Amino acid sequence: MLKPVKMVKISVAGPKEYLATVSDILHKVNAVHIEDPTEEEYFKLGEPLEKASTISKSLVLLRSYLSHLKIDPEKVIPTRKYKASEVEKEIQNKLEQFQSEIGTRIEKLRELNERVKALEEELRIIEPLKVLGIPPKLLKGYKNLRCFVGFLKENPSERIREITSDFVIELKEFKNEYVGVVFVKKEFEEDVFRVLQEFGFKELPVPDVEDFEARIKDIEKEKATIEVEKKSLEAELEEIKKKELEFMLAMEEYLSIELDKSELPLKALTSKYAFVIVGYVPAKKFRKVKNEIESVTDGKVTVEKIEDKDDNPPTLLSNPKIVKDFETLTTTFAVPKYHEIDPTLFVSIFFPIFFGMMLGDVGYGLVVTLLSLYLKKLFRSEGMQKLLNIGVYVGIASIIFGLIYGECFGPFVHVAEHEGVTEVSWMPHFLTGVLTSIGLTAEKLHHMIAFDRIEAPNITLLLFITIVLGLAKIMFGFSLGFYNVYKEHGLKEAILEKGTWLFGMMAIACGIFGFVTNLVNEVPPLTTVNTFFMIGPVFLAIWLVLFLKAEIPKMGGIGVVLGIELLTWFGQTISYARLLAVGLSSVYIAYVINFMGIKMLPEKLGFIGVVIGVIVLIIGHIVNTLLGIMDPGIQSLRLHYVEFFTKFVEGGGKLFKPFGRIKRFIEE
Amino acid sequence: MAEALISDEAFIKGCAAIGAGLAVGLAGIGAGAGESGIGAAAVGAISEDRGFLGLGLLFTVIPETIVIFGLVIAFILMFAY
Numbered sequence: 001m002l003k004p005v006k007m008v009k010i011s012v013a014g015p016k017e018y019l020a021t022v023s024d025i026l027h028k029v030n031a032v033h034i035e036d037p038t039e040e041e042y043f044k045l046g047e048p049l050e051k052a053s054t055i056s057k058s059l060v061l062l063r064s065y066l067s068h069l070k071i072d073p074e075k076v077i078p079t080r081k082y083k084a085s086e087v088e089k090e091i092q093n094k095l096e097q098f099q100s101e102i103g104t105r106i107e108k109l110r111e112l113n114e115r116v117k118a119l120e121e122e123l124r125i126i127e128p129l130k131v132l133g134i135p136p137k138l139l140k141g142y143k144n145l146r147c148f149v150g151f152l153k154e155n156p157s158e159r160i161r162e163i164t165s166d167f168v169i170e171l172k173e174f175k176n177e178y179v180g181v182v183f184v185k186k187e188f189e190e191d192v193f194r195v196l197q198e199f200g201f202k203e204l205p206v207p208d209v210e211d212f213e214a215r216i217k218d219i220e221k222e223k224a225t226i227e228v229e230k231k232s233l234e235a236e237l238e239e240i241k242k243k244e245l246e247f248m249l250a251m252e253e254y255l256s257i258e259l260d261k262s263e264l265p266l267k268a269l270t271s272k273y274a275f276v277i278v279g280y281v282p283a284k285k286f287r288k289v290k291n292e293i294e295s296v297t298d299g300k301v302t303v304e305k306i307e308d309k310d311d312n313p314p315t316l317l318s319n320p321k322i323v324k325d326f327e328t329l330t331t332t333f334a335v336p337k338y339h340e341i342d343p344t345l346f347v348s349i350f351f352p353i354f355f356g357m358m359l360g361d362v363g364y365g366l367v368v369t370l371l372s373l374y375l376k377k378l379f380r381s382e383g384m385q386k387l388l389n390i391g392v393y394v395g396i397a398s399i400i401f402g403l404i405y406g407e408c409f410g411p412f413v414h415v416a417e418h419e420g421v422t423e424v425s426w427m428p429h430f431l432t433g434v435l436t437s438i439g440l441t442a443e444k445l446h447h448m449i450a451f452d453r454i455e456a457p458n459i460t461l462l463l464f465i466t467i468v469l470g471l472a473k474i475m476f477g478f479s480l481g482f483y484n485v486y487k488e489h490g491l492k493e494a495i496l497e498k499g500t501w502l503f504g505m506m507a508i509a510c511g512i513f514g515f516v517t518n519l520v521n522e523v524p525p526l527t528t529v530n531t532f533f534m535i536g537p538v539f540l541a542i543w544l545v546l547f548l549k550a551e552i553p554k555m556g557g558i559g560v561v562l563g564i565e566l567l568t569w570f571g572q573t574i575s576y577a578r579l580l581a582v583g584l585s586s587v588y589i590a591y592v593i594n595f596m597g598i599k600m601l602p603e604k605l606g607f608i609g610v611v612i613g614v615i616v617l618i619i620g621h622i623v624n625t626l627l628g629i630m631d632p633g634i635q636s637l638r639l640h641y642v643e644f645f646t647k648f649v650e651g652g653g654k655l656f657k658p659f660g661r662i663k664r665f666i667e668e
Numbered sequence: 669m670a671e672a673l674i675s676d677e678a679f680i681k682g683c684a685a686i687g688a689g690l691a692v693g694l695a696g697i698g699a700g701a702g703e704s705g706i707g708a709a710a711v712g713a714i715s716e717d718r719g720f721l722g723l724g725l726l727f728t729v730i731p732e733t734i735v736i737f738g739l740v741i742a743f744i745l746m747f748a749y
Binding site for chain 1: 722723725726729730733737739740743
């Protein structure tokens, strides 16, 4: 759980004619991560198998149909699985069938769409001409006259008159512009055209029609028939989609698998007669892969372990179910290297706890949980499912902490009578009355709450708790880092690189505890000497010696300056106070919303106040819920990435991607 | 010297409250200034690649630690003194 799966480096080598068989087997076992090879003098990258080009052609065709029918394989939940042999037998027939059933219909649809576009283009020309109100035959076909038909921004009569007084103009308003026609003698054509251009003239070509009105009607009629035709074509396609959906997806999967297989040679090195594939396989599956390949090929192809000193195996994280959901959070930061500790387990423990500590509210927690459960039904992709599972866990954590803090949409017990406390709750008075009648007075309820975080002494206590949590977690991080370095470089390096900081952190811890002890005893906190302040310098001295030993050989004199990094760790410890701060801000927002909605507005404005109050409550709590999901989520993640992971995760590993795929629509 | 208008204790409490306010407020301004640059860059990166959203959000909140420091000082001033 804490370490990635153990890998074995293997080589698969044999005569070239067995490459296709090996490809089949490797794809079926879906357990070998194949390394991209580098070419050498005698070994070159292989060529894809012959069938690759036909397969990819079919696949492109099929995928174009799928995309036209708007089918997303991710979103389809298969009801049955097809046998691979069945798909193989049918595939050619089906492809031809699809070509005639779907392909022709798509082609027809495309033609119709083009026709509609052409008709609309024509309409755009004819409509303004109709507004102009001059029959088409009068707009063209003159010998000695030039007739300008088109759009104009303003009336150009004045300017044309400067050229000639012998002209006719007709203008009509059309959509913020004018549509007009100007008749002039041929000899003035060029001058008038120049003038018209100044008025933003855009010429309209006059189409060969008898009557604009009639033509528009024809066009509308044709468009309507085309629409009907399109509708029926689309309905037919929908019908086909319903009938063939699963088989199409099975075919897509089958072809993708075949393509994968036929492209395996691209990841193999081949000579004239032989091939070799190098990859990694989980140690547990090595025997199985070896036996399978060697038995099927009669020992012609051999699978051997390779002992390689500086190998760099891929990382396959392996965690139990709930922890697995948190792997996304780890890999978003970095993929751990093969030799490193996989921090997902710690994330799965601390992330919900931190989130709960911050949000800590039964009401908001329930909303988060239910919302995640609801969204899980809508978003089916694997990534979303994992993310929403995390949503459920953090929601539950929030509910638990909500019970500890005694909060449900803000502080919920009405204890106005409580000494000096003016909490406002949404719990109605009659309910409080009922609770009182069964012996649960406000006083008792208030004290039943294990830990009320918005009261003064508890705030400081929680502050202390969060900082101690920070100290512990950072030191834990360094310990894990110590282990990582120890595994890779040995004890001495581990002590110098990570052990130093453990002593440094001890010194910081002594400082903080000393300060707090003095505060509790009510003596000047920084100047009074106590046990912690006496032990602290010892740790500090050890840290300094180790630190200088580690840094000076590497950095020279300047290394001393790096000691300032100890202050960074101090800062990161204090940074855990956000567990208190973010939570408090959310409680106080809820508190203010409740105060306004339940107390202030109804008391000041009467009935209208109640109405506005309800609106304030609803909007306020929605906003606060959203903030309550965002902020604790990001802050909790940040506490892991920045304050925790930096101590031991180096990252830079590559994820294990086996050759093969998980079959969803077909089976062997 | 004129007689003091308020007691020493009240004066200290008042100063502590002002100090707490300054600590949170100024730290907030600082963090805001820091986040503005990161936020702009993060939005740019996200518009290039949606997958950067998570990391982008994370980078953006990194300077928020400064406010936490301010807040811790404020708490110590308000409740410990």
